[in-house]
Amino acid sequence: MSRTRDAWTGQIEIRGLTKRFGDLTAVDRLDFSVQPGQVTGFLGPNGSGKTTTLRMLLGLIRPTAGTATIDGRRYRDIPNPLTVVGSALEATNFHPGRSGRDHLRVLAAVAGVSDGRVDELLELVGIPAAARQRAGGYSMGMRQRLGLAAALIGDPQILILDEPANGLDPEGIRWLRSFLRHLASEGRTVLISSHMLSEVEQTVDEVVIITGGRRVAQGTVTELRGEPTAFVRSSDPARLSAALTAARLRVEPAPGGLIVTAERTDTVGDIALSAGVAIYELRQEQTHLEDLFFNLTESNGNLDATDDEATGHGGGPPDLPPPTGAPAIPAGAPASGAEELR
Ligand SMILES: Nc1ncnc2c1ncn2[C@@H]1O[C@H](COP(=O)(O)OP(=O)(O)OP(=O)(O)O)[C@@H](O)[C@H]1O
Ligand SMILES: [Mg+2]
Numbered sequence: 207m208s209r210t211r212d213a214w215t216g217q218i219e220i221r222g223l224t225k226r227f228g229d230l231t232a233v234d235r236l237d238f239s240v241q242p243g244q245v246t247g248f249l250g251p252n253g254s255g256k257t258t259t260l261r262m263l264l265g266l267i268r269p270t271a272g273t274a275t276i277d278g279r280r281y282r283d284i285p286n287p288l289t290v291v292g293s294a295l296e297a298t299n300f301h302p303g304r305s306g307r308d309h310l311r312v313l314a315a316v317a318g319v320s321d322g323r324v325d326e327l328l329e330l331v332g333i334p335a336a337a338r339q340r341a342g343g344y345s346m347g348m349r350q351r352l353g354l355a356a357a358l359i360g361d362p363q364i365l366i367l368d369e370p371a372n373g374l375d376p377e378g379i380r381w382l383r384s385f386l387r388h389l390a391s392e393g394r395t396v397l398i399s400s401h402m403l404s405e406v407e408q409t410v411d412e413v414v415i416i417t418g419g420r421r422v423a424q425g426t427v428t429e430l431r432g433e434p435t436a437f438v439r440s441s442d443p444a445r446l447s448a449a450l451t452a453a454r455l456r457v458e459p460a461p462g463g464l465i466v467t468a469e470r471t472d473t474v475g476d477i478a479l480s481a482g483v484a485i486y487e488l489r490q491e492q493t494h495l496e497d498l499f500f501n502l503t504e505s506n507g508n509l510d511a512t513d514d515e516a517t518g519h520g521g522g523p524p525d526l527p528p529p530t531g532a533p534a535i536p537a538g539a540p541a542s543g544a545e546e547l548r
Contacts, residue, residue: 214277214290214363216242216395218263222272225258225419232258234419235272240397240412242363245390247410247427248399251503255419256399257295260368264293276364288317292357293366294350302342306333306352309341310359317360327355332381346373354385364395371398371405383409403499413495417502432494436471439463439487440478449481450474465491 218240225233233255240246250256261267263274265281276284276291284290300309310324328337331351336344341352350373357365370386371379386409390396400406413430415423423430439462440446447464450457455474456467466474471488478485492500 216363216393217277218364218395218397219273219275219278220259220263221274223259223262223269223274224271225255225262225267226270232419233262233269236416236419236421238414238421238424240395240414242395243390243393244411245386245396245398245409247406247413248397248416249403249406249413249499250399250401250416252401254401254417254502256401256416257368258419259416260293260295260366260397260399263366264291264295266295286318286360288313288362289319289360290362291364291366292360292362293368294353294357294370295368300341300344300349300352303340305338306341306344306348306355307337309352310355313356313359319360323359323361327358330358331355331385347375347378350374350378350382354382362394365389365397367396367398369399369401371400371402371409379405401503403496407495415499415502422502423498427495430495430498433467434469434493435491436466436468436474437463437487437489437491438466438474438478438485441484441486445481446478446483449477449483453477463487 220236220238220240223233223236224231236255236259248256248259258267259274262269263276263281274280281287281291300306304312307324307328310327311321314321314324325334325337328334331354333348333351333355336348341349344352350370354367354370357367365386371382374382386396386398390411398406398410407427410427412426413424414421437460438446443459443464447457447459450464450466453473455477458465468474471490475485475488478488
């Protein structure tokens with residue numbers, strides 16, 4: 207670990223962060239913290255304000271109100287930031303005529319690191335062969351990998367990646383997962399955004415979910431998943447319910463069947479067999495986290511259609527349980543006022 211990295215703990219704090227574009231409130235009094243040593247997923251449907259939040263965190267746009275800090279400092283106040291914070295926002299901004307290698311060399315010069323690091327990184331992200339090709343001809347997945355290499359050029363303590371799984375094939379997603387988990391295990395702070403829970407669910411330890419620019423949930427994936435449940439439709443729900451309860455499982459009636467709190471559907475099937483009840487249908491239910499995310503994306507289906515819809519979360523976030531055991535952040539924490547960037 208480099209000396210620069212030792213000097214930074216990598217704690218990210220978002221407090222009362224707000225961004226308005228004219229009448230549109232893209233980010234609305236957002237509060238959350240991101241800890242080092244784990245991968246944090248910043249999730250929300252299209253247009254929910256993820257990129258806008260990350261752009262404020264990286265000092266690319268000025269917040270209307272609130273603060274986004276890294277170890278208590280704004281990005282622009284960090285000396286030689288490439289060696290502290292690596293970032294990749296939407297993998298498109300490479301000079302199309304420049305090779306991947308040359309692109310990284312330019313960055314290496316800015317970050318003050320040796321050219322040797324460039325080849326090491328190209329190897330690390332799995333595109334050594336493409337290094338001499340013009341980046342304009344890269345596939346989406348190759349651009350993502352090059353973006354990741356660029357983010358890592360200064361061996362940063364903090365990694366901020368906007369939709370890094372976008373455009374990756376399943377193998378690429380698996381590779382990204384182990385790569386990011388490895389970086390977090392080295393004690394780095396890894397913050398990744400995604401509009402698809404399924405892409406990152408197995409990668410992240412902690413999630414922050416936003417919609418309409420507001421936080422609606424934060425917690426570990428395990429906490430937000432909730433207890434596993436199964437749906438069962440049978441020949442005799444009353445009898446099955448009694449048998450399941452006798453086996454100390456929690457049972458609730460559901461339309462057309464029962465919802466059972468059980469780790470495995472096998473348990474439910476075995477109990478039904480012993481009770482002499484025929485099973486017509488038995489399946490694991492979606493987890494709370496999947497339900498939660500599905501509801502959010504459903505209700506925000508056409509975000510880009512009109513400004514009204516983009517801001518149209520007037521009914522407020524859906525009815526959610528408070529994130530249990532999550533790092534406590536008061537939902538209504540006051541914004542700390544407009545911040546002067548210049
Ligand atoms: N520069 C801008 N000017 C005006 N409106 C903007 C600007 N940037 C973003 N917006 C709007 O702010 C809202 C949030 O956009 P943002 O790009 O942050 O969403 P996102 O969560 O990153 O979405 P996606 O999943 O599609 O990447 C959208 O309604 C978007 O149209
Ligand atoms: Mg975005």
